[in-house]
Amino acid sequence: MAEAQLQLAEITELEPNSKENSVDQPSGIDRIRNATSRGYKWWIRTVLYSVFLICGQSMATILGRLYFEKGGTSKWLAALAQIGGFPVLVPLYCFLVWRNPVIGSESDSPPFLKAFAKVYLPLGLLVASSGFLFSVGLQYLPVSVVTLITASQLAFNAFFSYFLNSQKFTAAIINSLVLLTISSVLLVVNNHTEKPAGVSKAEYAAGFICTVGGAAVYGLLLASQQLALRKVLKKQTLKVVFDIIIYESLVASIVIVVGLFASGESKGLKKEMDEYALGKVSYVMTLLWTAIGWQVFAIGTVGLILEVSSLYSISVSTVGLPIVPVLAVFIFHDKMDGIKGMSMVLAIWGFISYIYQHYLDHRKSKIENRIAGEIADEDCLPAEVHPADNIA
Template sequence: MEEGKEAENKRFLKKILLIINCIIQVTGTCGGPLVLRLYFIHGGHRVWLSSFLQAAGFPILLIPLSVSYIMRRRRYNNHHHITTIATKPRIFTMKLPLFIVFSFVGILQGLDNILYSKGIASLPVSTSSLVIATQLAFTAVFAFLLVRQKFTPYSLNAIIMLILGAVVLALNGGGDSTAGESSKTYVMGFVMTLIAAALIGLILPLVELAYKKTKQIITYSLVLEIQLVASIAGSLFSLVGMIVNKDFKVIPREAKHFELGETIYYVVLVSSAIVSQLSGLGAMGVVFCASSLMSGIMIAMSVPLTEILAVIFYKEKFQAVKGISLALSIWGFVSYFYGEFQQAKKMKKNRIPEIEQPQNHSNINA
């Protein structure tokens, strides 16, 4: 009876953690392109710099990691006298295999960041956000291949609607190019963003696969470490590009000529780094609490909100083409979550009460 109650408490805590990470991911996914676009439309031109910023906010992860360590250290000091089995807590617990895997994932993220930066430099926020939403289709395919993701008619319908939304944009987006940009630039931006979406679709299932295959118990503290390692690797990838392109020499000059002022220029850079880090952390957390497909859904869910914010803050046009694409995307979102609701309802109805066994390699403890 007590084991059943403990399992129920763990499920409840994991749901709360999932909600928190969903909020973090949506905040970062909506805010990231808005801040990056602010940089580009007011005089910023360094795509390697913007790519670097998408990973460079990792120092903020040291705050929750430090809090987690203090809490684990306190629990250890309170209980280590009861047993000699418990090992002394460490700030970093990641073992070498995971370090290697997520260093590679971080490099993939760095590649994705530069593709996304090149895309968003050429596209309005509303268009690039709708294109990036197609990552859900790629996530679904790779999730099926890598982690044997199961699909329902509702989730398949959601994927189809998102693909159709992107196709509508691709066929009719030529007239949506930003002032002063050629159709060729628009098409290149569209293609870059689409490739970035495909890469995101690969990265999320890879993260889920790593969580499942590792012999190390995955806790949320370890998720923070994983995001830290991946972000450092992604930052180093972009840092090389910045050095080759001599961005460090250009930054002071670019700041002086920034339309909103030199101080605001640096505020934009720091804000971009922090917001983008929230997006990455939230994605890692949602994969930990649920699945890579769910994380992809949260990215796609952010599109309508980003659309509205872009129209409000940047006065971007909301043409009929975008309206159709947005409607198809919303149709897909609703279809997916309706299917999830029906499936959860069915499982709850048919569930036989039993003592739940702990999930393989998953632990919500900090």
């Protein structure tokens, strides 16, 4: 029994600090039973967020390239389409607070101005930077190349998570990062001859550098979101997910709009709409659905950070990347040669390697919960009655 209690003590020390964030934490056997009952709900939420992330990412990336393919030229407007769709979430956010007024007045949350200065403002600046860099990449590179380069954001996120969130690296995770890095490097070697029509070598190089930069900034963004959830906001609820998405998107949209007018690109938007190959209505609908797609993606991303970690969230994003190049072959007639296929295989292999590590962690967690449950059950057993105690 002493040995088992020592094991439980070691397990408790390894548990995440997020338990300190709850107001009333159940203890002992109640906490163990609650954790078991929440198991299937956690999987449902995780799968749902994953579907949101993959579907939103695929739809928005394809539409983002379609904007440039059919006559769009404004990098700032394309960046705004990635970020500016957050108002569609406001009605859902208000409904959420109305249905459960308690979550709208969380007493242990930091004051809004403090949260804005420490969380929403810096995250919004990172979102704006990432959005603009990716829009440059979509303008000058084939969409298949952009999406495969984006796989490198997993390695960037792992790097930043190591310093910001004390991310632990196992053999499977390191293997995943190496494979994804090689996957991106192969594209550098292969795609110097695959340039969209009218794109110079300098523009192609700029698009490649900006896409890699966007992946790096995005990796930092997700690691920072995880840090903010655990250390500053100290609340892991659905309301916090919406808070982060809405307020960081608001800050990023303001920055992008300022850039749109400061660059002078706003003056040519009317002409751009008139000359759009698919017509004015399609021009508006392309931008609108791009914005909605990125908001669906944002819900999935932040939801997975809340449920698991930023590294897991970006890993799910990586496994969804091969969907876009396959669609691009049919929609934009992108080439699918051997090197690009090899890059895709390595990206998928890298993701599977990471998922395997998550499976091992989940199995270990189940064993630890079982040991904890057995100890709790033993502690609840009545003490043995010695025969001598009945002699009165």
